[in-house]
Amino acid sequence: MKTSPRRPLILKRRRLPLPIQNAPGETSGEEPKRPPAQQEPGQAQASKEAAESSSCKFPAGIKIINHPTMPNTQVVAVPNNANIQSIITALTAKGKESGSSGPNKFILISCGGAPTHPPGPQPQAQTSNDPKRTEVVTETLGPKPAARDVNLPRPPGALPGQRWESCGMWSARQRAGGEAAGCTLDNSLTNIQWLGKMSSDGLGSSSIKQEMEEKENRHLEQSQVEEPPGASTSWQDSASERPPYSYMAMIQFAINSTERKRMTLKDIYTWIEDHFPYFKHIAKPGWKNSIRHNLSLHDMFVRETSANGKVSFWTIHPSANRYLTLDQVFKQQQKRPNPELRRNVTIKTELPLGARRKMKPLLPRVSSYLVPIQFPVNQSLVLQPSVKVPLPLAASLMSSELARHSKRVRIAPKVLLAEEGVAPLPATGPVQEDRLLLGEGLSPLLPVQSIKEEEPQPGEETPPLGRPIKVESPPLEEWPSPCLSVKEESSHSWEGSSHSPTPRPKKSYSGLKSPARCVSEMLVIKRREGREMSRSRRKQHLLPPCLDEPELLFSEGPGASQRATELPLPAESSEPASQLGYSQEEGGPFKTPIKETLPISSTPSKSVLPVTPESWRLTPPAKGGGLDFSPVQPPQAAFGPLPDSLGPTDFSTTPLKSIPLFDSPRELLNSEPFDLTSDPFSTSSPSDMEVPKPHSPGPEVAGLSANRSLTEGLVLDTMNDSLSKILLDISFPGLEEDPLGPDSINWAQFIPELW
DNA sequence: CTATGTAAACAAC
DNA sequence: GTTGTTTACATAG
Numbered sequence A: 001m002k003t004s005p006r007r008p009l010i011l012k013r014r015r016l017p018l019p020i021q022n023a024p025g026e027t028s029g030e031e032p033k034r035p036p037a038q039q040e041p042g043q044a045q046a047s048k049e050a051a052e053s054s055s056c057k058f059p060a061g062i063k064i065i066n067h068p069t070m071p072n073t074q075v076v077a078v079p080n081n082a083n084i085q086s087i088i089t090a091l092t093a094k095g096k097e098s099g100s101s102g103p104n105k106f107i108l109i110s111c112g113g114a115p116t117h118p119p120g121p122q123p124q125a126q127t128s129n130d131p132k133r134t135e136v137v138t139e140t141l142g143p144k145p146a147a148r149d150v151n152l153p154r155p156p157g158a159l160p161g162q163r164w165e166s167c168g169m170w171s172a173r174q175r176a177g178g179e180a181a182g183c184t185l186d187n188s189l190t191n192i193q194w195l196g197k198m199s200s201d202g203l204g205s206s207s208i209k210q211e212m213e214e215k216e217n218r219h220l221e222q223s224q225v226e227e228p229p230g231a232s233t234s235w236q237d238s239a240s241e242r243p244p245y246s247y248m249a250m251i252q253f254a255i256n257s258t259e260r261k262r263m264t265l266k267d268i269y270t271w272i273e274d275h276f277p278y279f280k281h282i283a284k285p286g287w288k289n290s291i292r293h294n295l296s297l298h299d300m301f302v303r304e305t306s307a308n309g310k311v312s313f314w315t316i317h318p319s320a321n322r323y324l325t326l327d328q329v330f331k332q333q334q335k336r337p338n339p340e341l342r343r344n345v346t347i348k349t350e351l352p353l354g355a356r357r358k359m360k361p362l363l364p365r366v367s368s369y370l371v372p373i374q375f376p377v378n379q380s381l382v383l384q385p386s387v388k389v390p391l392p393l394a395a396s397l398m399s400s401e402l403a404r405h406s407k408r409v410r411i412a413p414k415v416l417l418a419e420e421g422v423a424p425l426p427a428t429g430p431v432q433e434d435r436l437l438l439g440e441g442l443s444p445l446l447p448v449q450s451i452k453e454e455e456p457q458p459g460e461e462t463p464p465l466g467r468p469i470k471v472e473s474p475p476l477e478e479w480p481s482p483c484l485s486v487k488e489e490s491s492h493s494w495e496g497s498s499h500s501p502t503p504r505p506k507k508s509y510s511g512l513k514s515p516a517r518c519v520s521e522m523l524v525i526k527r528r529e530g531r532e533m534s535r536s537r538r539k540q541h542l543l544p545p546c547l548d549e550p551e552l553l554f555s556e557g558p559g560a561s562q563r564a565t566e567l568p569l570p571a572e573s574s575e576p577a578s579q580l581g582y583s584q585e586e587g588g589p590f591k592t593p594i595k596e597t598l599p600i601s602s603t604p605s606k607s608v609l610p611v612t613p614e615s616w617r618l619t620p621p622a623k624g625g626g627l628d629f630s631p632v633q634p635p636q637a638a639f640g641p642l643p644d645s646l647g648p649t650d651f652s653t654t655p656l657k658s659i660p661l662f663d664s665p666r667e668l669l670n671s672e673p674f675d676l677t678s679d680p681f682s683t684s685s686p687s688d689m690e691v692p693k694p695h696s697p698g699p700e701v702a703g704l705s706a707n708r709s710l711t712e713g714l715v716l717d718t719m720n721d722s723l724s725k726i727l728l729d730i731s732f733p734g735l736e737e738d739p740l741g742p743d744s745i746n747w748a749q750f751i752p753e754l755w
Numbered sequence B: 001c002t003a004t005g006t007a008a009a010c011a012a013c
Numbered sequence C: 001g002t003t004g005t006t007t008a009c010a011t012a013g
Helices: A044-054 A084-101 A179-191 A195-197 A214-227 A247-256 A264-276 A275-281 A284-295 A324-337 A339-346 A354-358 A400-405 A429-440 A481-489 A515-523 A559-564 A641-646 A648-653
Strands: A065-067 A073-079 A105-112 A301-305 A312-316 A709-717 A722-730
Touching: A073 A084, A073 A195, A105 A214, A247 A264, A247 A284, A247 A312, A247 A324, A247 A722, A264 A284, A284 A301
Parallel strands: A073 A105
Antiparallel strands: A065 A073, A105 A709, A301 A312, A709 A722
């Protein structure tokens, strides 16, 4: 009993349902309890699979060359319009055949075809947003392109969801910038069944629109969703042990196990009990309190109210959702011997109560990382089917120097914003970075994100805040949605008052979050009063912890560009849509705080981020590029403002510090060590650079050389069945100087299509 | 410090 | 009683 003296009274909370409604979303999906075992059938999958399998052949136009320095690694230039999925399938098969002795890692880069980056309109953002995440796609899978909308074409047979894809972790989602192309990519990527193994449930779904009747649907979802029974895991077996996952992770697993990616509290409890018997039989009843606490605490968990207002569903903010499922994580752990992970898994908690605390969260991170690739000069190999083009190869792209340049930047997950000048953020980990960058430094703009979301409704644009924020932020991807901190309540500045301390509802969005407006709302800041709370942790924004996944790195700063694209649609709104996952979190790497900047209090709570929640996702209007595969584009123009802010300077300070390198992917790429600092890339954003275009000198880009550009690519490791996104630094031939140096290669020579 | 886990006080239903 | 929020504290790293 402590009566805590301090405990302030709690004001009444009010929940407001936002007017928005997107109706659609809501279905209810969640699964009620887990269905027994259904899942399997994946019809949907089937279809996709079929496709996959069938396509084993490489489409024409693909060029494959051996990576000069990396053993068993080949670089595959894929035409934009090619079906990536097929290619991946084929490569996977090829890699498998080769076994460890042959090529088993493939770096895929898009080339030719469509230029990707149409700056303009990009539909979605793609992954870019975050580089880090590679996640999956989501829901919409296929349709993403325009489709996003409602009707997704889900495969007919398929249900909406189903697990077919999943791949969350590794899969990359991307949408390319181009529509068409994008589509292709998406699909493919999404599908990546090859990862099959990892499947779990996840993804799929698109949302759907309708769902009014929540209840009804539930079953469906459920059925689809859950994880395969078997998959689950070991803990199941040992019921008595506490699972090595944090509550936050388990909640994510639970929510992501549904098709709609939303679940009621009760269902979350049930899911956890069903999957982790420990909670059913051994844990103290207080665990449920902890679940609730986590839901309320983390911004990534967003409460949505059903249309009728009667049912509250917990969802994961799309931008923060990696769509991880228990199954995926479990598999990943198995695959990767990461010591830690494993450790966790095995941990036994015998300790009496107190002791057990040690579990650490294990969510895998899905992101991609940026890696410089070097091409060797000669080795070309082409494989492939139809076209074999021998490439002359040349030198490596990045010379070592380059390589080092690349740094990764992480984006912060949490965004906070300060609206008005406040900027307080704590600087904590990851998040900060971004924030800092943006926010603080720039103070002004934060990312507000873009509102683009689906709803086009305009209107809101800038909130009252005064600053126009539209842009998004920052640099990179912050996806972090988490930002949400804002949540509605406050947000309303427009709406109402801004900050009154009164009641602030958290995040729940009633209708779904529809984005658009929400955004605005979100913007608000929450900051609480001033100092008071320094300590409390209000909601945290952030992401789930991931495991070791690779992170994405982006060098870029302007992330805006990148990120922007990510989402496909603005329209979508509802569901989970796309999202990317991000990783932010912590990760290890990340963690570093950037405290430097931070001013004051660290407590997160207070700070507010302007960001809108959704913003993260869509943001970038302009952006076009898709990252996906496509070259990153230069956004420059698009966001004019950003650049400034973001500018190199900011970056420079930022992020990088923390991490030296990539995590996981090291395998593949091991490139040299990167330095953070030096790289031009980093500073400038890659995005800016980029691309293919002949150089137009991007204005900002400055940093880098004109020649270079970054392209997003994927790394397929057939040994691990992993697919990760990477950023490639490539230089252009023609330009004058190459920063890279003599070494650098011109890819264009090899793969003309790249440019 | 940060991230997590717990416990608990309250509020709104 | 359930669901949500928010504090406060404890602890591992």
